[in-house]
Amino acid sequence: MSQKTAAGKVINEYSGTKIRANTGYRVFTICNYVFLTLLGFATFYPFWYVFIASLNTGRDFMRGGVWLYPRAFTLENYGLAFQDKQIFTSLQISVFITITGVVVGLLLTALVAYAMCVKTLPGRQAFNFFWYFTTIFGGGMIPYYMVLRTLGLNSTIWLYVLPSFYSFYNFILLRTNFAGVPYELRESAQIDGANDLSIFIHVYLPVSKPILATVALFIGVGKWNDWFTGAYYQSKTSLFPAATLLQKILAEATATQSIKEGQESAREAMNTYTSQSLQMAFVMILTMPIVIVYPFLQKYFVKGALVGSVKG
Amino acid sequence: MAQAEYSSFQLDEKRLKQRRRQQLWLAIQRHWMLYLFILPCFVSLIIFSYVPMGGIVLAFKNYKYNLGIYGSPWAGMKWFRSFVTSPEFWITIKNTLRITLLKLVICFPAPIILALLLNEVRNAKFKRVVQTVSYLPNFVSWVVVVSLMRTLFTPYGGIINEIRKQMGMEPVFIMGLKNAFLPLVVFSDLWKNVGWGSIVYLSAITGVDTQLYEAAVIDGASHGQQVWHITIPGIRMTIGIMFIMAVGGLLNAGYDQILLLQQPANLTMSQVLDTYVLQTGLKYGKFELATAIGLFKSVFSLIMVVTTNTLAQKYAEVGLW
Numbered sequence: 055m056s057q058k059t060a061a062g063k064v065i066n067e068y069s070g071t072k073i074r075a076n077t078g079y080r081v082f083t084i085c086n087y088v089f090l091t092l093l094g095f096a097t098f099y100p101f102w103y104v105f106i107a108s109l110n111t112g113r114d115f116m117r118g119g120v121w122l123y124p125r126a127f128t129l130e131n132y133g134l135a136f137q138d139k140q141i142f143t144s145l146q147i148s149v150f151i152t153i154t155g156v157v158v159g160l161l162l163t164a165l166v167a168y169a170m171c172v173k174t175l176p177g178r179q180a181f182n183f184f185w186y187f188t189t190i191f192g193g194g195m196i197p198y199y200m201v202l203r204t205l206g207l208n209s210t211i212w213l214y215v216l217p218s219f220y221s222f223y224n225f226i227l228l229r230t231n232f233a234g235v236p237y238e239l240r241e242s243a244q245i246d247g248a249n250d251l252s253i254f255i256h257v258y259l260p261v262s263k264p265i266l267a268t269v270a271l272f273i274g275v276g277k278w279n280d281w282f283t284g285a286y287y288q289s290k291t292s293l294f295p296a297a298t299l300l301q302k303i304l305a306e307a308t309a310t311q312s313i314k315e316g317q318e319s320a321r322e323a324m325n326t327y328t329s330q331s332l333q334m335a336f337v338m339i340l341t342m343p344i345v346i347v348y349p350f351l352q353k354y355f356v357k358g359a360l361v362g363s364v365k366g
Numbered sequence: 367m368a369q370a371e372y373s374s375f376q377l378d379e380k381r382l383k384q385r386r387r388q389q390l391w392l393a394i395q396r397h398w399m400l401y402l403f404i405l406p407c408f409v410s411l412i413i414f415s416y417v418p419m420g421g422i423v424l425a426f427k428n429y430k431y432n433l434g435i436y437g438s439p440w441a442g443m444k445w446f447r448s449f450v451t452s453p454e455f456w457i458t459i460k461n462t463l464r465i466t467l468l469k470l471v472i473c474f475p476a477p478i479i480l481a482l483l484l485n486e487v488r489n490a491k492f493k494r495v496v497q498t499v500s501y502l503p504n505f506v507s508w509v510v511v512v513s514l515m516r517t518l519f520t521p522y523g524g525i526i527n528e529i530r531k532q533m534g535m536e537p538v539f540i541m542g543l544k545n546a547f548l549p550l551v552v553f554s555d556l557w558k559n560v561g562w563g564s565i566v567y568l569s570a571i572t573g574v575d576t577q578l579y580e581a582a583v584i585d586g587a588s589h590g591q592q593v594w595h596i597t598i599p600g601i602r603m604t605i606g607i608m609f610i611m612a613v614g615g616l617l618n619a620g621y622d623q624i625l626l627l628q629q630p631a632n633l634t635m636s637q638v639l640d641t642y643v644l645q646t647g648l649k650y651g652k653f654e655l656a657t658a659i660g661l662f663k664s665v666f667s668l669i670m671v672v673t674t675n676t677l678a679q680k681y682a683e684v685g686l687w
Binding site for chain 1: 390393394397399400401403404406407408410411413414415416417418419420421422424435480483484486487492495496498499500501502503505506507508509510512513514515516517518520522523525527528531541542557561565566569588589621622625626629640643644647648653656657660661663664668
C-alpha cells in the first residue's frame with residue numbers, strides 16, 4: 055500500500071497555478087520531518103541503548119557515559135547468560151512452546167476457517183456465533199484458572215499450548231482469506247472425487263501462503279512474548295518460559311533494587327559483570343529474534359492488522 | 367415436493383417434515399469431515415471459554431473445595447456487597463479510571479495525529495523507515511519494554527540519571543517514585559502502541575475520495591483547511607469505531623503493563639481492578655470475591671460499549687453494530 059496521498063498530489067499539480075506552497079506549509083514540512091525523525095529515534099534508541107549495555111562490561115557501564123557504543127566491549131554477559139542453567143532451560147521452553155504453538159494453532163485454526171467457508175455446512179451460522187461470542191463475554195481469570203487447575207494443566211508445559219491455540223482474531227484473518235478463494239475450485243475438485251481434506255491441503259493452503267505466514271507470525275510472537283501465563287498460572291518454576299523468568303528476575307530486582315545494587319558493587323568488585331549487565335544480555339536474547347525477523351515480514355504484519363481491524 | 371397422490375394435507379406436511387429431516391441428516395453425514403475439522407477448536411473453546419463462563423456462579427457462592435463450585439451453598443450478593451463496601455473499591459476504581467482516562471486523552475488521539483503527519487511526508491523512503499521503526503515496539507513483550515525502561519532510568523549508569531547529573535541534580539530511582547508512575551504508564555503505552563495504532567488511520571486516509579481535495583484546491587482551500595475539512599471528516603467512521611472500543615475498555619487499564627510497573631512504593635496509585643482480581647484470587651485464594659470483582663468489571667464494560675454505541679449511532683451515525 056503505497057500511500058500516494060490525494061492532498062499531496064493535488065498540491066503538486068496545482069502549485070504552479072492555483073496555489074503556491076506557501077511559507078507556512080514549508081515551515082510545517084520541515085517541522086514535520088524533524089518531529090518524525092525524533093520520534094523514530096526515540097523509538098529505536100532504547101533498543102540500541104540496552105544492546106550496547108549488554109555488550110559492555112557491567113562494572114564499566116555503572117560508571118555512566120555509555121551512550122552510543124560499548125566502551126569496554128565484551129561478550130561475557132552473553133556467555134554467562136547462556137551458561138546459566140535456568141535461563142537456558144527457559145529459552146528451550148520458549149522455543150518449544152513457540153514452535154508447537156504455531157504448528158498446532160495454525161493448523162487447527164485454518165481447519166475451522168476452511169470449514170466455516172463451506173456454505174452448505176449445516177449449522178454454520180450457529181458455529182459462527184459460537185466462535186464470536188467468546189470475544190464479547192468471558193468467565194474471567196479466576197474461573198479460567200480453576201479449569202486449568204482441575205485439569206492439572208497448571209503444572210505441565212501444555213498449559214502454554216492447549217488452552218490458547220484458537221484465537222478469534224486469527225480465525226477471522228484466515229476465514230477472510232479463504233472466502234476469497236473461488237468457490238468453484240472447491241466444487242470442481244469435489245466432482246473429481248477429492249474430499250475436504252485434500253481440497254484443504256491441495257487447493258486452499260497453497261494459495262494462502264502469505265496469510266498463513268502472517269498468522270504463524272502473530273501466534274509465534276504472541277507465544278514468545280507471553281510472560282503472564284507462566285507467571286500466574288504455572289505452578290512449577292522449572293517450567294517458566296524465558297519471558298516469565300525475565301519478569302521474575304525484574305520483580306526480584308525491584309524488591310531489592312535500592313539496597314542490593316549498591317552493596318553488590320562493593321562485594322563483587324572482582325567481577326566485571328553485574329546482575330544488571332546479565333539482565334541486559336537476557337533482554338537482548340529475548341528481543342533479538344523479533345528484531346531480526348520483523349523487517350522482512352513487516353508487510354505481512356501490516357496486512358494482517360488491516361484485515362483484522364476491518365472485520366473484527 | 368408435495369405429490370398429488372397424497373390427498374390429505376396433513377399427511378403431506380408430515381411427510382415433508384420427515385423428508386427435510388432426512389435431508390439434513392444426509393447433509394450432516396456428507397460433511398462429516400468438516401465437523402471433524404471443527405472438533406479440536408470446538409472442544410477447546412468449550413473447555414477453556416464456555417466452562418469458565420459457567421464458573422461465574424462462583425461469585426454467588428460460598429466456595430467449599432470438597433463440594434465443588436456447583437455443590438457449594440449459595441451466598442447471594444455477599445461478595446459484591448463486601449467488594450463495594452470495602453475501601454479498596456473506590457481506590458481501585460479511581461486508579462483504574464485515572465489511568466484509562468489519561469490514556470484516552472493522550473494515547474487515543476496520538477495515532478491519529480501520527481497518521482496525519484505521516485500522510486504529509488512526500489519522501490517515500492523516509493516514510494517507510496519511520497513506519498518500520500515505529501511499529502517495532504508493538505512486537506516486543508511488555509517485559510522487555512519495562513526492562514528497557516529500567517535500564518534507561520536506573521540510577522546506576524542509566525542515561526536519564528546521567529543527564530540529571532550533568533545538570534547538577536541528584537540521581538533518583540525513577541521507577542520506584544510514586545509520582546513517576548502515571549507518566550511512566552502513559553508514555554510507555556504511547557511509545558509501544560502509537561506506531562502500530564496509526565496503521566488503521568493511514569489506511570482510512572487513503573480511502574478518502576481524491577476528488578474532494580481537487581475541488582477544495584479549486585475553491586482555494588489551504589492545506590490545513592483540507593486536512594481539517596476533508597481528511598478528518600473522511601476518517602470519522604474509523605475514529606468513531608476505535609473510540610467506542612476504547613470506551614468499552616475503560617476499566618481495562620492493561621494489566622500486562624501495570625503488573626510490571628507495579629511496585630510497593632506506587633501501590634496506592636497502581637492497584638487497578640485487574641491487578642486486584644489477581645491479588646485477591648490467586649495470591650490470597652479468595653476465589654469468590656475475585657470472581658465477583660471480575661464479573662462486576664465485565665458487566666460494566668459491556669454496558670459502556672452498548673451505551674456509547676447507541677449514542678454514537680444516534681448522534682454521529684457511527685457504530686459497531
